[in-house]
Amino acid sequence: MDIKRKELLITSFALFSLFFGAGNLLLPPLLGYNSGADWLWVTVGFMITAVVIPIFGILAHAKLQGTLYDFGKKVSPIFSLVYCILIYSIAVAIPSPRTAAATHEIAIFPVFGTSPLLTSTIYFSLVLVFVLNRSKILNLLGKFLTPFIVIILLAVIGVGLSSSTFTTGHLQVETPILTGILEGYQTFDAIGAVVVGAVIIVSLNFNNMKVSAFASKRKLIRQSGFIAGTGLFIIYAGLMAVGAYYSSEIDINTALSSDMQRANLLRGISIASLGEFGNTVLSILISLACFTTAIGIIAGAADYFRGLFNKSQLAYVVTAVLASGLGVLVGQLDFNAIVVVAIPVLLFIYPITIVLILLNVLPDKLATPLIFRAVVITTFVFSIPDVIGFISPSEGLTILTEFIPFSGQSLGWVLPAFLVVVIASIFQLKKSN
Template sequence: MKTRLSGFEVLALGFMTFALFLGAGNIIFPPQVGQGAGIAFWPAALGFLVTGVGLPLLGIVAVAIVGGGLDRLTSPLPKVAAMLFGLGIYLSIGPLFALPRTGTVAFEMGMRPFIDSAPSTGLAIHSVLFFGLATLLALSPGRLVDVIGKWITPLLIFLLMVIAAATLLFPQGPLGPISESWVDAPFAQGFENGYLTMDTLASLVFGILIVSAIRERGIEDRRTLMRYTLMTGVIAATCLAAVYLPLAYMGATSHEVAAGADNGTLIPTYVQALFGPAGPVLLAVIITLACLTTAVGLLTSCGEYFHRLFPRLPYRVMVIVMGAFSALVANQGLDSLIRVSVPVLVALYPPAIALIALSMLRRQLADAPRVFSCTMGLTFAASLLDGLAASGIETLVKPASTLQAMLPLGETSFGWVLPAAAGLLLGLAISRRSGVSLDPALAD
């Protein structure tokens, strides 16, 4: 059993973690935040960093604290609730939303600028090739750290640094005007836009990959494992923040060269203005590498989860089925995927935040099942209103919005905060009366 890792090993693990998180949403949404915020760049960027960097880091730490993956994190919940929550997360970051989005973004931002006609045919061909390669790599997960951490990520970081430096040194205009929908609460808008990266949900899944990778290097002591997990997470979080801020600044200064650009066209337009004809080529390499590494990580994690859920189906079969299904879903297009995913993520994110917070306190909680159930139950009830209000379904939007407005902070997307606090206090009160001892599953 080893007691320490070399600096190179820690750095490789940190780079692997960064590459797993740096996917489609991490590249397309920061510029959208900057574009909407304009002169309110800093509060909006800070809100985005909380959900896009801070919470994923805490999610990784929470996984290390409980010593297992999502199954261990949700073990205090009733079995049916834990299974449904797990399914919601894995389907969201897997074959329904995040996984197909990697292929769609790789096409829209990496390949589309080079295709003059028949984009639907190009997307179909690209989806088959992209997910075929991702599936092949996911079928050999043992080499994931070596390939991603030691080779792909350093190249990716270098290329992103080139774009970041050019954006900061040669902005294509001053900070633009703030959009009307961002005026009242730019921090809250940035915070909610961070949901779209899905990184907090992904941290509950990728966390066990990171912990397992550290264990494979001979680290077994719990405190040492925690320390290296935190170091790995901090490296990844620092890299993510270093990517997000320049990309958000790109969006904030884009109103002269990319006015009204949508999800898939803002960055290509801006990069071409910066680098000329070489810009699209540079961007194609970055986007393809970023999306491919994330797709491999998602296929691996989701394949292992669904294999545990349905043990009669081999891991390889799960990966192949999800890869093929994702290729089909990817052909719906980027805007459609984003539009459908928003209400689901708005409903799922607050319970995930509550789960992370409770897991970090779990060793100090008596009667964890009651505390978890009360807190997450009330949190989900409130966040479900937000999800229904964002669904775009007319018969649901109006009543959900009316109830949402009755909650304190409801109009700023933080209506779930007080219900979460009330659930925590209720659970603690019940716990105190029951006199149950600390969670035995986490006893030293």
């Protein structure tokens, strides 16, 4: 079955909007601002974890066309169940409430001065309404909200760059590429890929586009993933460039918290590029970008538990209500507090998610259950020092991590995981011969 252009664009736009949330908008400008003349190298690192890995995640979904459970089932059914529950719990407890916090701090409070409780309550009430109307999500996001978001983003970036003096500030990061890689964690895009990819698959089954054949859905999801990834690449690079080139013109007040610095910089860029109207534009942009991501996260969690309880609609509704209620509670925290809480969680779950994505993209002959188990266990073990080192650094731990390459950059799991893939592949090949 041929994929129509309309179907492709709707799915691509929907996928983009499900990815693009609070962190995606707030993190890149400040990262570019602090990178100075090396902003391009930081962008390269950022793209690895915020664009390339997520695209692989969508490709893995196109191949599997199941649920998140299928990503880890080759390790073991129990592992996959625990992993799914962890991922969805993290998603509804951190990135989803973070969208409400960002909306309040940048779009709502400066205009209305209301409390974060009121904002998060109204915000997640609206999210719940859209999530409960499950069949309309794909068309709503693809036809209406995302094109508007993209137009506003391109306007801010295009006008901003055209009026910039192209003068950067001083470099404030020691290792540009590695800094970009770790900052890419904060977008939650790899976790987003495994969560929202499942949302897209379920939505294709709900909507009226009649894309039902396995091969047709695989083609549609793959092409949509590449288009959405290209869009993310352009937007991220543009936001980093604008942040870097306005670093000599905008004072973000380094005495403020990181979240206020991000907000001040983004507000300054919007005003510099679009005048005083930029404040209004920024408020609308933040609200829409965050809102669509929250819908995707909660719908994804509700979809999973619906399937876990034998396609029970009650399980879907209960999960959506509980996730929205949790969003109201956590969404009252400020954006930076949520980011800080997220770091140790990400250092633990992100490496495992990355290796599961990459292994699921590989042909089945190469990614056998043996390799899955060996790589995931190795990744888990070598991620532990990163988590402990962030929570409670000690001299003994420092001595230990000195022997692990890249451990100082919280990437101590990378080389061991790669070596285990090679060794397990050789062992498996000899065994088969």
